[in-house]
Amino acid sequence: MTTAGVITRRKLRPADLGRLASVGLRTRKLRAGLSALGIAIGVAAIVAVLGLSSSSQAGLLAEIDQLGTNMLTVENGQTLFGQPAELPKTAPAMIGRIPGVTAVQDTAYVPNIDAFRSQLIPSIDTNALSVQAASLGLLGATGDTLAHGSFLNAATASEPVAVLGALAAQRLGIDRVFPGERIWVGNQWFYVAGILNPAVLAPGIDTSVLVGYPAAETYLGSDGHPSSIYVRAQTDRVNAVQSLLASTANPQAPSQVNVSQPSQALVARADAQSALNDLFLGLGAVALLVGAVGVANIMIISVLERRSEIGLRRALGATKGHIRVQFLSEALLLSLLGGAVGVSLGILSTAVYAHTKGWATVIPTEAWAGGFAATLVIGAVAGLLPALRAARMSPTQALWTV
């Protein structure tokens, strides 16, 4: 029969599907925007947390790099009986003779001496500060810098003059150097000459009150045995120097010497993820979940409201599959839109924060790729039920008017 012919089923063209998927967005912009917002917030949180931790890590590594990875620290260890061991007074000079060593500086812990803001402070409030004698070129070896005032020099080294580590200054309540500013150390006023910036490679200096070697001996009864020796080596000889340090510092008892490369420990710490990250990632995941529920909710309402549109499309020849794919695509589009906004916001906030901190902006691929993947999954899951509902509706049911 001529009229019977063959019926050909048609698939929607991709461009047409795209247009169909955006019907809900174009007709109800505010609603679509609000429902995508939840997903945007979740994705933004996740991207920002991962981005910030990567950027701060990159920043720390850059700082370590700038301070140099060629510093080695020699410290007195313990004797076989658990007592603090002593480094010989000659240790710095001996180390200085190792080939490849470019700088040697040292500090000597002064036992039984505390520092106070004034003599009126009870002696138990030590603020966990230590008093140390310091060689004059210390900053050159550790890479630390002065925040205020000046460091010890040949003249002040033998006078009751102190330089404060960053934390020491903070705990003593001194944030600037005024003429005549002094602290009570041992049984003696010491004038404050300077305050250091936070130390990176030699964090022990932060909580120290530094005085000159001669002053430590004269006023505080120090024996002058160094407790920490900061060594700089030529970059290509760091390992060779490191292997000689213990035996050179204390030939009699090399095992009572601790040698370390602080930059290594810092790099290791920079690699470790902070617990706070997990918390924020968790919050981001919760926001994503809430966003998913929002999209599912909007889609279900949309299917109910657009019943007659569904009926009309079925009358125009849409199959169940056409209806299903339309609503599924709409959910996907909605959630991808939220994801795109979220990734952009996450990157933007990371960039702004990293900029203020002077870090490079680093967004790990898994952060934004994962964000997009998550929104795809969310869109599919959130859109599935509404899409199935829309497709299940019979044409007559959908065209039914009240």
Place this chain on the structure above:
Amino acid sequence: MTSANDTAATATTTFRPSGLTTDDARNVLPVLQLDDVTKTYPTSPPVHALRAVSLTVRPGELVAIVGPSGSGKTTLLHLMGTLDRPSSGTVRLTGLDVATMVDDDLAALRATRIGFVFQQFFLAEHETILDNVADGLLYAGVRQAERRQRAREALELVDLGSRLRARPTQLSGGQRQRVAIARALVGQPAIVLADEPTGNLDQATGGAILSLLDQLHDRGVTIVLITHDRGIAERMPRRVEMLDGRIVADTPVAPPQPASLNGDTPALHATPPTPRGMP
């Protein structure tokens, strides 16, 4: 803009019932054939919306189905349009038995061979009337550029060729229904099914819509018009009266139609059957 004569000429060739050769038209092979069709809604108690309805619609006919509210007219239209299946009996569209076809094939059948016009217009308000009409071809596998081109032609046919970019909200009720009619026509369907197309319009506007349907009929379009309004039915060449799910009168049985097809034979012979929808 084309002149009135051009439009008419295009219309006759374009809107001949699709897939029908002139020989078919002469043999008056039915477009639609219902045999002993019943429809019972499985509610409690069950509603017998259609009882043993038999009806044949031939190419080029304009049939009014008239009856009081609740007499089963819309149910009948849904069955004719393959939007629903009968509880018993057979429904044939362009020779195809609906019972032997799966849902997806019925959808494809609707996409290519059936045009619907509803009382509520069902236009997408955020889209131009051009795209509204073009959507009539969305599921027929036609590219967008061609959909628009054919939508333009269909809109010219209903006298809205100058308002292509207008939104439905900028149009009067009568104009909106003309857009819906253009959408039903755009795929050159074998049959147009209109359910109370004037139900939402005032008398004068409704009259204009009926005149448009008359004109389309004159051009060879097969139309089933559903109405509860006897006055409207009186104007139509064939009236099928329904009551309580039965056909109680069918007057007059139209003679093998259509005059206009014969009148236009030169043009028709010059045009080979359109490959769209049906080869």
